[in-house]
Amino acid sequence: MPTTGRLVGAICFAALGLYLGYLAQTFFEEGRIPTYWWPLCGLAGAWSGWVVVGKRAGRGYSPAIGNGLTGTATLIFWILFIMSFVDMIEKSFRRSYDDPLEALVDVFQLGIEHAVRLGQMDVIVTALVGGVLAGIVTEFFGRRFA
Known part of the structure; x- marks a missing residue:
């Protein structure tokens, strides 16, 4: 069932996936970025935000941090x-x-x-911090507009 938490989770994690894809593109061989790279990053992020994080929105801010990290792990x-x-x-x-x-x-x-190859420190730190922030934003909107 569509909820605000699921929608915001899908948007936040799609943006996180695309940004992680942008950061990770420098670690591919010269000119060897797969043609499906950008759709894969965006759709995997939207899916993990909708299914994993958005479904659990509204349980509090402490679980939202764990939900954000779980959504990031699912995305990756x-x-x-x-x-x-x-x-x-x-x-x-x-x-x-x-x-x-x-x-x-x-x-x-x-x-x-x-x-x-893709698991460099800047990508990992961005994934962790972005996952926590996306989980908190999803929780905020999931509670506010439930």
Whole structure:
């Protein structure tokens, strides 16, 4: 059911996802930013804000901090997972795998590689601080206009 908390959560976390995407784009190889990077960051942020954080809005400001951090972790997880899955699909079209299990295992190895490459200190600090602020803003609007 749509609520103000869900809407504000989706907007805040979509903005956070896009900003994290902007910060992380410098850590890709020269000119190798995937074409789906910006939609992925924005949609993953909107989804985690709507489903994870917005659903829990209205429980107080202390839980809002935890909700914001949980939403940020969900945002980062889905970005890394979808990026790794798309890379695995591209590699499978080039016949890089002998069987499906090898491809499935490679999704998680690719995710770890992406996390190490994109997980720089400025991105991590921005994600944590932005997640807390987005959680508090979502809580404020979720309580005020419930």
